[in-house]
Amino acid sequence: MQLTLSTNKLSETTEDAAVIEQLARQLKVLGEPNRLRIVQLLREGVQCNCELGDALEMAPNLISHHLRILREVGLVEVERDAVDARWIYYSLNRAALKELTALFGAFFDPARIKERHPSCGPQGSVVRTDEILVVT
Amino acid sequence: MQLTLSTNKLSETTEDAAVIEQLARQLKVLGEPNRLRIVQLLREGVQCNCELGDALEMAPNLISHHLRILREVGLVEVERDAVDARWIYYSLNRAALKELTALFGAFFDPARIKERHPSCGPQGSVVRTDEILVVT
DNA sequence: TAATTAGTTCAACAATCATTGATCTATTAG
DNA sequence: CTAATAGATCAATGATTGTTGAACTAATTA
Incomplete structure (x- = not known):
């Protein structure tokens, strides 16, 4: 699958949806502490x-x-040892990580966040009121 | 919290552990399709x-x-509308995203993946045997 | 052949969590 | 004061999933 984010409105509902779901699946897998530790060890x-x-x-x-x-x-x-096939070696897929980091960087790039253009509300001036809502 | 990955072995067990857990928590949150869609809308x-x-x-x-x-x-x-306080506006935290993308890019950078140096196994030559293990 | 070794698969359990419907709060309009 | 509005909170439910222990495979060794 080609993992790029569309910049035009046209394919937003179809193409992007698949990209987002694929991204979510990978992030869900990486959002588990033990798996993230495994990845860190594989990096080493x-x-x-x-x-x-x-x-x-x-x-x-x-x-x-x-x-x-x-x-x-x-x-x-995955690889198997050629001498003793009981041993199995795991490694990170560099191509997959390259694709993932590129997509992640694009998707969450702060520079690409657009300014607010509300389609509802009184459209009045907005005052910052952080932490007004209580979060336990 | 300062979110950087240590390059020296010294603080690997303490500092990195906290960074990895924080990263895992954020990725877990983002690894949910509907939340990812919300983020995409907030980007727009x-x-x-x-x-x-x-x-x-x-x-x-x-x-x-x-x-x-x-x-x-x-x-x-979060912000509340200054004119009609019933309306609440949500936006992406640019600073948090900047930190996250930097950490993510560093952590999953394919270029930083080290070569294998096994401490167990017969240390024989390794032959690529992808998909030997059946995955349903 | 029998015993080890490295690792996977399976079944069961417990915890987490997204979803739903109902209720509640706060704010504004009539 | 009484709706109506925007949204949060609460309790319950069902599905997902990380963890555990036992059984199973495949490969090597004695």
């Missing part, structure tokens, strides 16, 4: 299930579970 | 509850719920 070059489990003090089956989820959204790849 | 300048609800075909209380969650992680800010 750690790669087999046991190493990850040792570093994070997690059971192998749980590591396996999170790696599967990371794989399902294309962020992680 | 749409801001009041009713506008968001109309655009997304969601009930006001649900919009309210998601906006609260976006606020709790600092991504969204």
